[in-house]
Amino acid sequence: MSAPRTTVSRRTLLRALGLGAGLVAAGPVLAACGGGSSGPTDASAIGGSLDEIAAKAKEEGTVRLIAYPETWANYKGHFAEFTKKYGVEVVVDSPDASSAEELQAVQNLKGHPSQPDVLDIGYSFTQPAIDQGLIEPYKPSNFNAIPDNLKDPEGQWIGAYYGVLAVGVNKAAADVPTSFAELKDPKYRGKIALPGDARSGASSIATVFAASLANGGSLDDITPGIEFFAELAELGNLVTISDESSALTTGQAAVVFDWNYNWLGRTEQLERDGVDFEYTVLEDGVFGNYSAQPVTIGSPQPNAARLWVDWLTSDEGSEQYALGGAVPARFTELAEAGKLSQEALDSLPAPEIVAQVELPTAEQGEDADKVIAADWATKVRI
Incomplete structure (x- = not known):
């Protein structure tokens, strides 16, 4: 059974948040080599209005994305x-x-037809993307309505949604924990996992941030989180996994961290696979964060790329995010106007949980990345 979600009014959820046809799954492209040159898109190739962009995007016919799983933030619906x-x-x-x-x-x-048009990256990867010259600015039509902490002022990226870190649990193999402190218990030996390597994945970095908040750290100090997982590893409670869902299904792990919207998207399949499943947010380490959606430099389908970003921040795109448990960037505006369905509102995290979320800045994320890069391998030995 999935974690219970209480039906709440729009007004209650607003206060808690505190915020004024086909899919083709292409093969892996990460190992491709010999990229050609690619500079900024010629402005004359881009439509001068959203209607023109949409028309040119239809002519282009395709938008090419990377790292957009169907179950992540309801991208299947998108x-x-x-x-x-x-x-x-x-x-x-x-x-x-x-x-x-x-x-x-x-x-x-770069410069190849298979270059992705738009990314979906963790907030702490936005500055590296800018520094490496991998993205180019685009301000979608709803840019002014997006909160300042969910966009680059020059339009280098926007964060169309955010989520809250949660744990997914196979209840047949482990008790559902309520706190990070509880995870030190010997009953969790060999059962706890991060969603990937903390040195490269935004979800794993978020997990370390949450553990830090639960152990006296802050958005400016992620070290207690590293020390917490170092202790879990020493106790034998921490394991590595290759995939979050399969880990719970096969018994590779029983308590796995990831975003709330990912667990919501996987719930149906996990239950079909026979997992006695529940996901929850640990009460002593509430952490939320956004993902950013920048247009890549010289993207092969420049109009389709921009249309996709516009879609993600539109009324319709915001509804799709909320249906998947992800809080859309324009939540306050749309909820106050009654433009989000009750089903979408009911899919979001509980108000008392989201009320605790403070989004870190890109600078705080960059600092945390540096600390993890320096200390993780030497301290966390699995």
């Missing part, structure tokens, strides 16, 4: 509705790639 509305096909390469692998893919594929 793909279907986007194609239905605009007649632009969605192609997804390497849907489970990490943020670091996304940047590498752009480096490898």
Whole structure:
């Protein structure tokens, strides 16, 4: 059974948040080599209005994405509705790639037809993407309505949604924990896992951040989180996994961290696979964060790329995010106007949980990345 979600009014959820047709799954592209040169897109190739962009995008026919799993933030719903509305096909390469692998893919594929048009990267990877010259500015039509902490002021990226870190649990193999402190218990020996390598994946970095908040750290100090997982590893409670869902299904792990919207998207399949499943947010380490969606430099389908970003921040795109448990960037505006369905509101995290979320800045993320890069391998030995 999935974690219970209480029906709440729009007003209650607003206060808690505190915030004023086809899909083609393409093969892996991360190892491609010999990328050609790719400079900024010629402005004359871009439509001068959203209607013109949409028309040119339809002519381009395709938008090429990377690291957009169907179960992540309800992207399956996004793909279907986007194609239905605009007649632009969605192609997804390497849907489970990490943020670091996304940047590498752009480096490898610059100037090639298979270069991704738009990324979905963790907030701490936005500055590296800018520094490496991998993205170019685009301000979608709803840019002014996006909160300042969810966009680059120059339009280098926007964060169309955010989520809250949670644990997915196979209840047949482990008790559902309520706190990070409880995870030190011997009953969790060999049963706890991060969603990947903390040195390269945004979800894993978020997990370390949450553990830090639970152990006296802050958004400016992630070290207690590293020390917490070092202790879990020493106790034998921490294991490595290759995939979050299969880990719970096969018994490779029983308590796995990831974003709430990912667990919501996987719930149905996990239950079909026979997992006695529940996901929850640990009460002593509430952490939320956004993913960013920048347009890549010289993208092969420049109009489709921009149309996709516009879609993600549109009323319809925001509804799709909320249906998948992800809080859309324009939540306050849309909820106050009654433009999000009750089903979408009911899919979001509990108000008392989201009320605790403070989004870190890109600078805080960059600092945390440096500490993890320096200390993780030497301290966390699995």
